[in-house]
Amino acid sequence: MKRLFMLATLLVFAVLFAIGCGSGSGPHRREYNPIINPANFVDRINNQYSPLIPGTTFIYQGVSDGEPEINTVYVTHNTKEILGVTCTVVKDRVRINGELAEETFDWYAQDKYGNVWYFGEDSKEYEDGEVVSTEGSWEAGVNGAKPGIVMEGRPHVGDRYRQEYLKGVAEDMAEVLSLTESATVPYGSFTNCLETKEWSPLEPGVAEHKHYAPGVGLVSVVTVEGGTDHSELVNITH
Numbered sequence: 001m002k003r004l005f006m007l008a009t010l011l012v013f014a015v016l017f018a019i020g021c022g023s024g025s026g027p028h029r030r031e032y033n034p035i036i037n038p039a040n041f042v043d044r045i046n047n048q049y050s051p052l053i054p055g056t057t058f059i060y061q062g063v064s065d066g067e068p069e070i071n072t073v074y075v076t077h078n079t080k081e082i083l084g085v086t087c088t089v090v091k092d093r094v095r096i097n098g099e100l101a102e103e104t105f106d107w108y109a110q111d112k113y114g115n116v117w118y119f120g121e122d123s124k125e126y127e128d129g130e131v132v133s134t135e136g137s138w139e140a141g142v143n144g145a146k147p148g149i150v151m152e153g154r155p156h157v158g159d160r161y162r163q164e165y166l167k168g169v170a171e172d173m174a175e176v177l178s179l180t181e182s183a184t185v186p187y188g189s190f191t192n193c194l195e196t197k198e199w200s201p202l203e204p205g206v207a208e209h210k211h212y213a214p215g216v217g218l219v220s221v222v223t224v225e226g227g228t229d230h231s232e233l234v235n236i237t238h
Contacts, residue, residue, distance in 0.1 A: 032165055034146060036117075038084035045088055045110040049194050049212040050151040052088055052108055052116075056238050058217065061186070062231030070095045071231060082119040083141045085109045100126045107139075114153020118164050120145060138166040145170065151212070155179065155194055163198070174198045183211040185219050185232040193219070 045052040052075045060071040071094050078089040087107035094102040103126065107119040120139035124131045140147040145166035152159060155176045164170040178195040190213035199207040206226030213219045216236070223229040 032146060032162060034148070036083050036085060036140075036147060040111045040113075041085050041109050041117075042112050043086065045108060045116055047110060047114050047116045047151050047153060048214045049155070050116050050217050051215070052090060052217075053238075054088065056236065058233060059235040059237075060221075060231045061234050062221070062229065064094075064096055064229050064231075065227075067096050069101075069229075069231065080107050080119075082107055082109075082139060083147070085117075085119065087119050100129070102126065108150070111153075115149050116151040116153075117147045118150045119147045120164075120170075136170065138164070138170045148172070150174075152176070168202070171202050172198060172200045177209070181211055183213060183219050186234040187216075187219065187232075187236065190214075190216065190219060197224075199225075 054075050054077040056075045058073040060073070062069050062071070071092065074091045074093075076089045076091055080087050080089055087109045090106045090108060092102075092104040092106060093100065102123065104121050104123040106121045108116055109119060110116050120142075121137060122139075123134060123136045125133040125135070138145040143166065146164075148162040148164045150163045152161065157176050157178060159176040161174055163172040163174055175197045176194065177197055179192065181193040181195045183190050183193045190211075192214055194212040194214075196210050196212070197207055198210060203226070207224055209222050209224050210218060211220045216233075219233045221229075221231045
């Protein structure tokens with residue numbers, strides 16, 4: 001167990017180190033280059049802060065750009081192989097004022113150390129029922145895209161990590177702020193929540209705080225810089 005913990009720590013440290021060095025310039029800059037070994041991945045995602053059990057639907061309600069939003073996240077029974085890793089396919093639909101605004105298929109997988117990796121997304125934006133953009137779509141291993149960690153297996157306050165990487169397209173990052181927060185949303189009240197700050201260099205001046213409840217997953221999202229958008233968990237069905 002001690003050896004596994006050390007390996008997991010080294011893996012996450014490599015991701016964190018790449019972030020720190022990759023943000024600078026000059027001869028000592030290091031490229032973000034996570035090592036993906038399919039043998040290190042397991043066949044289910046049961047991270048306590050981000051359980052993605054096939055057949056589960058998470059429903060969120062909130063406000064986006066001043067308009068009512070409903071976000072439905074369904075963990076499908078489908079899989080997709082990326083870089084030799086079998087990923088769980090998650091369908092995410094966003095409706096604004098009752099109209100479909102975005103539909104995304106996200107690809108996640110968990111390694112044996114408990115880290116949940118993000119391998120890409122197939123994203124479509126809609127207007128009046130028609131696809132108007134696929135901006136933001138990417139797949140690890142294609143055109144230089146690389147996977148990132150969306151949830152650590154052993155998060156610690158102060159950890160920073162890339163959640164995705166395709167230069168100029170997908171550069172979301174996160175920082176662990178707390179492991180002891182409380183959150184009350186329509187679905188319930190929770191303690192010992194993980195709080196993160198998430199942002200992207202592609203959207204300077206914009207940042208979100210997210211709360212993840214143990215055994216439940218994401219329960220709230222609040223824009224804390226660059227807007228007033230927010231979303232809360234209202235129901236989970238299986």
